[in-house]
Amino acid sequence: MAIDDETVAVLIELVQGEGGVQPFEKDEIQKLAAHLKGKGILLIVDEVQTGVYRTGEFLASNLYQIEPDIITLAKGLGGGVPIGVVMTKHKDILVPGEHGSTFGGNYLSTVAGLAVLDVLSTLYDSGSIDETLVYFSQKLKEIVSKYDHLFEKEVGLGLMRGLRAKSAEVQSNIVKNAMEEGLIVLKAGRNTVRFLPSITISKNEIDEGFKRFEKTISTL
Ligand SMILES: *Cc1c(COP(=O)(O)O)cnc(C)c1O
Numbered sequence: 001m002a003i004d005d006e007t008v009a010v011l012i013e014l015v016q017g018e019g020g021v022q023p024f025e026k027d028e029i030q031k032l033a034a035h036l037k038g039k040g041i042l043l044i045v046d047e048v049q050t051g052v053y054r055t056g057e058f059l060a061s062n063l064y065q066i067e068p069d070i071i072t073l074a075k076g077l078g079g080g081v082p083i084g085v086v087m088t089k090h091k092d093i094l095v096p097g098e099h100g101s102t103f104g105g106n107y108l109s110t111v112a113g114l115a116v117l118d119v120l121s122t123l124y125d126s127g128s129i130d131e132t133l134v135y136f137s138q139k140l141k142e143i144v145s146k147y148d149h150l151f152e153k154e155v156g157l158g159l160m161r162g163l164r165a166k167s168a169e170v171q172s173n174i175v176k177n178a179m180e181e182g183l184i185v186l187k188a189g190r191n192t193v194r195f196l197p198s199i200t201i202s203k204n205e206i207d208e209g210f211k212r213f214e215k216t217i218s219t220l
Pocket of ligand 1: 074
């Protein structure tokens with residue numbers, strides 16, 4: 001292992017987004033967290049992509065049932081307004097006023113962040129986020145079984161999903177052709193087509209999106 005006496009902290013992503021929408025196994029992560037705790041090494045989890053309900057829970061760390069020393073958030077938290085957050089349970093490390101930043105903690109961004117949390121926590125509490133991700137998952141499964149000559153399997157967690165294509169060529173054709181259908185899907189890793197829908201997406205929008213997706217792939 002790369003961890004030795006010089007190691008201060010380990011920084012991980014629980015689902016590797018750019019790397020192919022690949023989640024770690026829960027027991028692997030729990031073992032890592034316990035190991036680091038035993039050695040007094042900090043665990044930092046980058047939740048810039050996985051945080052703010054992207055995986056179905058507020059934090060992916062909730063899903064993995066770990067308590068990192070430090071968590072980073074950004075992207076989804078602002079609903080389009082730039083914001084970045086560092087959270088830590090070590091409350092004695094920094095006191096108010098100690099850490100300054102020109103654009104840090106400004107009123108506009110924090111109000112946007114609070115509004116996003118308000119909307120999404122209401123959806124979460126009503127069970128609506130859970131329903132959305134189950135529905136989305138079902139759609140992906142249907143695509144894999146219907147087009148098994150194009151895809152190996154569906155991957156990812158929550159609304160951070162992917163279809164593992166059988167080749168890089170299939171992947172890039174899909175990304176290119178989908179754009180012509182007015183549908184934005186992304187590349188991740190060498191052969192994964194990535195889906196990052198809005199967490200507020202409706203069932204009708206999911207249906208429409210997959211209709212366009214099927215139109216894209218039916219000619220391949
Ligand atoms: C986007 C992203 C970052 C970096 O955010 P920037 O604001 O572009 O620096 C870090 N970690 C993850 C997982 C990301 O997706």
